[in-house]
Amino acid sequence: MARPITEEELHAFVDQTLDVRRKEEVSAYLNAHPEISKRVEAYRRQREILKTAYAPIANEPIPAQLNLARMIERKRRPALASSWLAAAAAVVLLCTGGIGGWSLRGVTQSPEGIAALAEEASATYVVYAPDHIRPVEIKASERDALVDWTTERLGRAVAIPDLSASGFRLMGGRVVATAHGPAAMFMYDNDHGTRLVMLARRMAVDQNMPMVPQSHGTLNGYAWADKGLGFSLVGPASPEQLHPLADEVRKQTSRNI
Amino acid sequence: MVHLIEPLIPALRRYARTLVRNRSAADDLVQDCLERAVSHWHQRRTDGDPRTWMFTILHNLAVSRFRGQKLRPVHVDIDDTSERDIARMPSQETTVEVQDMLRCVDQLPHEQRSVLLLVAIEDLSYAQTADVLGIPVGTVMSRLSRARDRLIELMNDAGSEKSPKPFLRRVI
Numbered sequence: 213m214a215r216p217i218t219e220e221e222l223h224a225f226v227d228q229t230l231d232v233r234r235k236e237e238v239s240a241y242l243n244a245h246p247e248i249s250k251r252v253e254a255y256r257r258q259r260e261i262l263k264t265a266y267a268p269i270a271n272e273p274i275p276a277q278l279n280l281a282r283m284i285e286r287k288r289r290p291a292l293a294s295s296w297l298a299a300a301a302a303v304v305l306l307c308t309g310g311i312g313g314w315s316l317r318g319v320t321q322s323p324e325g326i327a328a329l330a331e332e333a334s335a336t337y338v339v340y341a342p343d344h345i346r347p348v349e350i351k352a353s354e355r356d357a358l359v360d361w362t363t364e365r366l367g368r369a370v371a372i373p374d375l376s377a378s379g380f381r382l383m384g385g386r387v388v389a390t391a392h393g394p395a396a397m398f399m400y401d402n403d404h405g406t407r408l409v410m411l412a413r414r415m416a417v418d419q420n421m422p423m424v425p426q427s428h429g430t431l432n433g434y435a436w437a438d439k440g441l442g443f444s445l446v447g448p449a450s451p452e453q454l455h456p457l458a459d460e461v462r463k464q465t466s467r468n469i
Numbered sequence: 470m471v472h473l474i475e476p477l478i479p480a481l482r483r484y485a486r487t488l489v490r491n492r493s494a495a496d497d498l499v500q501d502c503l504e505r506a507v508s509h510w511h512q513r514r515t516d517g518d519p520r521t522w523m524f525t526i527l528h529n530l531a532v533s534r535f536r537g538q539k540l541r542p543v544h545v546d547i548d549d550t551s552e553r554d555i556a557r558m559p560s561q562e563t564t565v566e567v568q569d570m571l572r573c574v575d576q577l578p579h580e581q582r583s584v585l586l587l588v589a590i591e592d593l594s595y596a597q598t599a600d601v602l603g604i605p606v607g608t609v610m611s612r613l614s615r616a617r618d619r620l621i622e623l624m625n626d627a628g629s630e631k632s633p634k635p636f637l638r639r640v641i
Contacts, residue, residue, distance in 0.1 A: 219610075219614060220610050223610065223613055223614065223617070224595075227588055227589070227592075229594065229595075251618075251621070254617075254621050254624075255617045255621075258570065258585075258589065258617060258620055258621075259589040261566065261567055261570045262570065262574065262585075262586070262589050262590050263589065263590055264567070265567050265570065265571055266483050266486070266487065266590050269479075269482060269483040269486050270479035270480055270482065270483045271479070272479075272482070274478055274479070274482070275496055277496060277497075277500050278478055278482070278496060278499055278500055278503060280471055280474060280475050280478070280503055280507070281471060283500075283503055283504055283507050284470070284471070284507050287504075287507055287508060342471065344471045344472065344475060401472075404473070404515055405470045405471065405472050405473040406470075430511075448511070
């Protein structure tokens with residue numbers, strides 16, 4: 213025997229973490245030492261029984277209280293609720309009419325143009341990104357169908373950006389409703405499970421706008437408009453991380469139109 | 470985040486059940502663990518292993534909870550827990566040996582038991598187990614070794630005390 217067998221290696225043998233060669237050496241050693249072999253066999257039996265005994269727990273259906281998507285949504289809801297509350301308050305203020313209400317117009321008016329698009333992108337993210345059953349309607353594997361559908365509903369072709377160089381893979385997308393008509397939503401994720409959403413729709417207001425940052429609770433993003441099409445890229449990442457991605461999206465979408 | 474954490478939930482429930490025999494208390498523990506993970510997701514080490522991270526949260530919650538209540542899971546009386554709460558085993562596996570083993574594992578000191586269960590049931594590596602419990606790998610190895618040897622002794626005792634009626638439950 214080249215190296216003496218350590219106590220730790222006997223355990224590693226039981227837990228099957230030795231490499232093939234060392235495993236053979238330990239096997240040979242155990243064949244030559246029946247007392248130790250008996251002990252190691254007892255360890256192995258313990259492991260086997262414990263694994264079998266507890267295995268059924270892992271196969272039980274997950275109780276509703278442990279629904280992760282619901283937990284995430286619950287956590288995000290307060291931020292949304294407060295913004296709706298602010299919107300409701302704005303409506304009340306406007307309805308009171310008169311000069312007082314009118315003078316608050318700039319603060320409380322519901323957004324138009326690029327600001328509206330940014331809100332719609334955040335709302336789309338909040339609804340679809342935590343969805344673990346069907347975050348996208350058409351998967352990336354059916355890219356052509358996704359292009360056809362979004363082109364048909366928007367009345368214009370929207371290129372699907374490729375962000376794989378930054379580690380984000382296309383998951384797929386769908387057409388979503390906004391207050392300003394149908395929008396194309398494309399979703400991406402990376403190896404850390406971070407999801408990004410890109411929303412694009414036709415713009416009646418702000419047909420050409422430079423890129424502006426947006427923020428909504430824990431979500432950040434960038435929105436811009438180019439020749440009548442508005443874009444917004446949002447995700448739970450820092451503006452520094454999102455900015456180069458948004459630049460990349462803008463570069464690819466403007467090139468392909 | 471969902472697709473990294475969700476597949477871990479069955480194993481987290483299983484480990485929680487080894488810490489707390491009562492099913493609903495164990496699931497409450499897992500729920501707290503998931504909620505903590507959701508709200509601290511951005512603080513985790515992005516190069517770290519999500520499995521180790523989740524088990525660490527779960528373990529620390531269990532430790533602080535039982536410390537707070539001055540009650541350690543090891544002191545849960547076997548007769549207070551219904552057999553239903555113990556893993557429901559396929560009938561052919563519900564042997565005397567399995568029942569004895571579960572009872573003997575309960576008698577292990579808490580710190581030895583955690584090491585044994587993380588390694589043997591959850592298949593965590595020795596290094597991952599050390600991370601979860603916040604102890605050096607050398608300590609993991611010595612606790613694992615003591616747990617396994619103690620379990621052999623306890624099983625031998627259980628076997629020798631066995632009356633001719635093998636289904637008689639030992640009164641502790």
